[in-house]
Amino acid sequence: MHETVKTTCPYCGVGCGVDAHLDDGRLVGVAGSQDHPANLGRLCVKGSALHETVDPAGRMRVPQVDGVAVDWDTALDTVADGFRRVIDEHGPDAVAMYVSGQLLTEDYYVANKLMKGFIGTANIDTNSRLCMASAVVGYKRAFGTDTVPTCYEDIECADLVVLVGSNAAWTHPVTYQRLVAAKRARPEMRVVVIDPRRTATCDIADLHLAIAPGSDAFLFNGLLANLSERDAIDAAYIEAHTEGFDQAIARAHREAPDIEAVARSTGVTVDELQTFFDWFADHERTVTVYSQGVNQSTSGSDKSNAIINCHLATGRIGAPGMGPFSITGQPNAMGGREVGGLANQLAAHMDFEQPGAIERVGRFWQSPGMATSPGLKATDLFEAVESGQIKAIWIMATNPVVSLPASDRVREALQRCPLVVVSDCMQETDTTACADVLLPATSWAEKDGTVTNSERCISRQRGFIEPPGEARHDWWTICEVARRLGFAEAFAYQGPTEIFREHAALSGYENDGSRDFDIAALAGLSDAEYDRLAPVRWPIDPATGRGRQRLFEDGRFFTPSGRARFVAITSTAPASTISAERPLVMNTGRIRDQWHTMTRTAKAARLMQHIDEPFVEIHPDDADRHGLAEGRLAEVIGEHGRYVGRVRLTRAQAPGALFVPMHWNAQYSHSARVGALIPTHVDPHSGQPESKHATVAIRPFAANWFATLLSREPIAPLTADYWARIPIDGGTRYEIAGREAVGDWTQWARDVIGADGEWQTYEDSAGPFRAARLVDGRVTAVLFVAADPELPSREWLADLIRSEALSLTQRLGLLAGRPAEAMPDTGPIVCSCFQVGETSVLEAIDADGLDTPEALGKALRCGTNCGSCIPELKQLIAQRLTETST
Ligand SMILES: Nc1nc2c(c(=O)[nH]1)N[C@H]1C(S)=C(S)[C@@H](COP(=O)(O)OP(=O)(O)OC[C@H]3O[C@@H](n4cnc5c(=O)[nH]c(N)nc54)[C@H](O)[C@@H]3O)O[C@H]1N2
Numbered sequence: 025m026h027e028t029v030k031t032t033c034p035y036c037g038v039g040c041g042v043d044a045h046l047d048d049g050r051l052v053g054v055a056g057s058q059d060h061p062a063n064l065g066r067l068c069v070k071g072s073a074l075h076e077t078v079d080p081a082g083r084m085r086v087p088q089v090d091g092v093a094v095d096w097d098t099a100l101d102t103v104a105d106g107f108r109r110v111i112d113e114h115g116p117d118a119v120a121m122y123v124s125g126q127l128l129t130e131d132y133y134v135a136n137k138l139m140k141g142f143i144g145t146a147n148i149d150t151n152s153r154l155c156m157a158s159a160v161v162g163y164k165r166a167f168g169t170d171t172v173p174t175c176y177e178d179i180e181c182a183d184l185v186v187l188v189g190s191n192a193a194w195t196h197p198v199t200y201q202r203l204v205a206a207k208r209a210r211p212e213m214r215v216v217v218i219d220p221r222r223t224a225t226c227d228i229a230d231l232h233l234a235i236a237p238g239s240d241a242f243l244f245n246g247l248l249a250n251l252s253e254r255d256a257i258d259a260a261y262i263e264a265h266t267e268g269f270d271q272a273i274a275r276a277h278r279e280a281p282d283i284e285a286v287a288r289s290t291g292v293t294v295d296e297l298q299t300f301f302d303w304f305a306d307h308e309r310t311v312t313v314y315s316q317g318v319n320q321s322t323s324g325s326d327k328s329n330a331i332i333n334c335h336l337a338t339g340r341i342g343a344p345g346m347g348p349f350s351i352t353g354q355p356n357a358m359g360g361r362e363v364g365g366l367a368n369q370l371a372a373h374m375d376f377e378q379p380g381a382i383e384r385v386g387r388f389w390q391s392p393g394m395a396t397s398p399g400l401k402a403t404d405l406f407e408a409v410e411s412g413q414i415k416a417i418w419i420m421a422t423n424p425v426v427s428l429p430a431s432d433r434v435r436e437a438l439q440r441c442p443l444v445v446v447s448d449c450m451q452e453t454d455t456t457a458c459a460d461v462l463l464p465a466t467s468w469a470e471k472d473g474t475v476t477n478s479e480r481c482i483s484r485q486r487g488f489i490e491p492p493g494e495a496r497h498d499w500w501t502i503c504e505v506a507r508r509l510g511f512a513e514a515f516a517y518q519g520p521t522e523i524f525r526e527h528a529a530l531s532g533y534e535n536d537g538s539r540d541f542d543i544a545a546l547a548g549l550s551d552a553e554y555d556r557l558a559p560v561r562w563p564i565d566p567a568t569g570r571g572r573q574r575l576f577e578d579g580r581f582f583t584p585s586g587r588a589r590f591v592a593i594t595s596t597a598p599a600s601t602i603s604a605e606r607p608l609v610m611n612t613g614r615i616r617d618q619w620h621t622m623t624r625t626a627k628a629a630r631l632m633q634h635i636d637e638p639f640v641e642i643h644p645d646d647a648d649r650h651g652l653a654e655g656r657l658a659e660v661i662g663e664h665g666r667y668v669g670r671v672r673l674t675r676a677q678a679p680g681a682l683f684v685p686m687h688w689n690a691q692y693s694h695s696a697r698v699g700a701l702i703p704t705h706v707d708p709h710s711g712q713p714e715s716k717h718a719t720v721a722i723r724p725f726a727a728n729w730f731a732t733l734l735s736r737e738p739i740a741p742l743t744a745d746y747w748a749r750i751p752i753d754g755g756t757r758y759e760i761a762g763r764e765a766v767g768d769w770t771q772w773a774r775d776v777i778g779a780d781g782e783w784q785t786y787e788d789s790a791g792p793f794r795a796a797r798l799v800d801g802r803v804t805a806v807l808f809v810a811a812d813p814e815l816p817s818r819e820w821l822a823d824l825i826r827s828e829a830l831s832l833t834q835r836l837g838l839l840a841g842r843p844a845e846a847m848p849d850t851g852p853i854v855c856s857c858f859q860v861g862e863t864s865v866l867e868a869i870d871a872d873g874l875d876t877p878e879a880l881g882k883a884l885r886c887g888t889n890c891g892s893c894i895p896e897l898k899q900l901i902a903q904r905l906t907e908t909s910t
């Protein structure tokens with residue numbers, strides 16, 4: 025039986041509506057929902073692969089205590105008893121939760137209620153601390169509330185879109201594609217990208233300002249000073265609706281007395297600055313979109329306000345096509361902010377500092393004892409675990425051993441902590457490895473609830489497949505622990521609907537227009553109405569039940585005076601400075617096809633083919649200086665940790681700076697947890713770590729040999745000096761390297777792969793060593809070793825292990841060490857949607873003269889689905905054109 029369920033994508037904050045196609049209850053495909061306001065039918069490559077990631081492989085299936093499978097009662101009793109004992113002996117501040125913007129609002133709401141309202145501690149923080157905390161401070165300082173004033177349509181109808189520290193082409197692909205389409209329709213629209221790297225997002229940029237890392241506040245202070253000098257400010261708006269302009273402008277003038285000063289502090293030429301300033305002055309409809317290049321900084325809050333200042337000074341807020349737009353990363357980063365997931369927030373956009381707020385929330389919850397002051401922020405919280413002040417911690421839907429700065433210390437702190445509880449949907453992660461109690465969680469497609477996207481749109485995620493094993497919903501787990509702690513009555517929910525209604529009611533409780541977040545209109549939803557809930561943007565009008573596209577249309581803000589506040593900004597440089605010992609700046613971030621710590625996206629072999637190993641991007645001049653070459657391995661050394669990855673040479677990197685992906689971890693590589701190299705420097709207002717800026721040294725990884733190993737069965741554990749595990753169709757590929765010569769390769773191969781089966785080994789001039797292991801005539805593993813990384817076509821090797829029986833040509837190939845017949849080598853996959861490799865693209869450019877992405881798309885289909893690879897297609901075309909012209 026065919027059926028379509030409408031749900032929401034669990035990855036990024038774009039929050040796309042997904043039509044899940046079921047066949048006899050099995051998820052067989054996904055498509056973008058035509059009627060969802062976030063995506064209007066589109067999906068990016070990660071969203072399009074959702075059905076490939078829901079198979080139960082790797083899922084956590086049963087609760088475990090000290091590594092032993094137990095029933096749920098035992099596990100929940102262990103958690104509740106452990107928490108109770110610590111609270112009785114050391115007080116409520118000795119326990120903590122660390123949760124996530126990937127929880128559903130209903131899960132998040134009960135976690136926050138349990139900690140702040142019933143256990144009585146605010147020691148609950150979230151990975152949003154690493155993500156949105158500075159944006160929250162920026163909005164609250166300016167507007168009095170954490171309000172995103174804009175919506176996606178504003179990006180489409182703007183005349184100038186400024187993207188600051190956002191690689192939206194890869195990280196918010198559907199929103200970016202909407203921008204691409206808008207610019208195609210109105211070519212006069214201007215796009216400016218502000219990023220130290222030239223990213224895929226620059227593909228449509230009319231101007232790219234490759235600013236010095238961390239210098240955004242200098243730039244926007246410079247812009248503010250420049251706007252005022254040329255009288256491009258809106259004095260009437262400033263007068264009627266804002267306060268603090270004089271101080272802010274005086275500070276900006278002092279920091280940026282002239283454009284040359286801005287050029288010096290940002291490293292951008294005067295001409296480029298002039299163009300940017302002119303465009304900003306000339307375009308009333310301007311949206312500034314900002315993300316982690318702004319937030320993940322020791323001056324992230326100030327960078328946010330430096331941007332917002334420019335919008336207030338020009339009155340560009342609260343109308344179509346304009347506004348400062350902090351675009352959120354996680355699917356429910358916004359929902360988390362709404363329920364008060366951060367340690368310094370209360371629920372429903374209230375906080376500890378507001379007079380009467382603690383009592384109000386306490387009254388509503390009938391709390392036996394509210395937390396009375398903010399709790400520890402993520403990095404402080406883990407330091408308190410390290411120092412023993414926190415003795416029990418419950419981590420849910422986040423992988424801090426990978427994603428926090430100083431992540432080796434985080435791991436050690438967890439190993440020492442007396443009680444570590446981890447709720448995850450996957451069994452093996454770097455964090456589950458540190459747990460005393462493991463609680464299996466349901467995942468996307470299994471759970472029901474709501475999420476809020478970047479434009480305040482609340483959408484339903486719907487459950488439609490059975491969870492594997494004994495996995496349970498996070499809200500249920502939290503309520504069961506609450507019940508065992510003696511709070512049964514306050515946590516007696518029968519399902520997410522009941523939780524949602526309470527959350528909605530709290531948003532309207534004693535609100536009377538004093539708080540921005542108001543969805544009280546939804547507090548009376550029946551179960552059936554909740555099931556049918558259509559996407560809606562908050563705040564919701566209680567009279568009509570309709571949502572709002574944008575806020576502050578009337579120029580009234582939620583500050584005591586009702587005026588928006590300018591913040592006077594003194595720009596500061598990043599905390600780590602380069603030295604002889606660590607002469608390079610390391611920037612970190614995302615790649616197109618992976619999600620965070622890869623627990624879900626790496627399951628789709630298709631998503632591993634774009635970039636399959638940890639890497640480090642470096643400018644060719646730096647590579648020469650440090651003795652590095654493309655495709656070789658490099659070791660990046662930070663103050664407290666090291667990282668090993670493949671060298672990728674690119675002029676998109678500025679000299680002096682490296683880019684390393686945030687994704688790889690101990691499940692996928694030997695030494696590629698980049699968090700270990702990032703010091704714990706945080707923004708003084710938001711506590712957000714400076715994940716975009718660490719100083720490091722780089723050197724070649726001195727490999728004596730390189731190997732590629734493909735196996736039908738996973739091989740564990742690998743003990744080589746370097747390895748990367750790459751899930752492929754039909755098995756796993758490992759790229760391996762060692763520092764020391766291996767004396768007996770036959771023995772090595774048997775030790776690593778397994779001694780049984782029939783072994784065929786070859787040692788001749790084609791390479792130092794190759795071997796195949798056959799069981800019942802089928803190749804189950806192949807190993808190729810060489811002195812350099814130039815190993816045979818991985819496609820050919822993958823074919824060998826996928827074959828039922830070896831053909832003569834395959835046997836001959838094995839003997840020869842290379843395919844016996846010419847074998848198409850696709851190269852790295854450029855278009856993940858249609859599996860089009862670099863080699864095919866280059867051939868089509870060279871042989872068929874196809875020199876536009878459209879022509880390539882017609883011939884090969886690449887770039888015709890989600891469009892995320894179009895920047896790469898353009899790059900390959902440009903590369904071929906310059907190569908043939910020189
Ligand atoms: N494919 C994919 N998409 C994702 C995610 C994912 O894991 N994978 N994660 C989601 C999440 S949670 C988030 S938060 C978002 C993040 O989305 P983005 O913020 O767009 O992603 P990042 O790659 O972290 O960083 C963005 C850019 O900031 C630049 N940058 C570094 N330092 C500076 C600086 O000092 N100034 C400026 N102006 N720029 C700087 C980097 O070079 C980088 O290109 O992505 C979301 N979308």
Ligand SMILES: Nc1nc2c(c(=O)[nH]1)N[C@H]1C(S)=C(S)[C@@H](COP(=O)(O)OP(=O)(O)OC[C@H]3O[C@@H](n4cnc5c(=O)[nH]c(N)nc54)[C@H](O)[C@@H]3O)O[C@H]1N2
Nearest residue numbers: 154155421422423427447448449465612620621623686715
């Ligand atoms: N160096 C560096 N570090 C960074 C960043 C960076 O740019 N550079 N970015 C930071 C940012 S913006 C973010 S958002 C973080 C993200 O970092 P994390 O939150 O640590 O990364 P994820 O891989 O998303 O972790 C989510 C975990 O929850 C599990 N999970 C998924 N769904 C569910 C569920 O429904 N219930 C439960 N219980 N578990 C579930 C997944 O299997 C996974 O283990 O990383 C931060 N760290």
Ligand code: SF4
Nearest residue numbers: 033035036040068071
């Ligand atoms: S853009 Fe974001 S929400 Fe939309 S399909 Fe892609 S990952 Fe999912």
Ligand SMILES: [Mo]
Nearest residue numbers: 154155353354
């Ligand atoms: Mo994030």
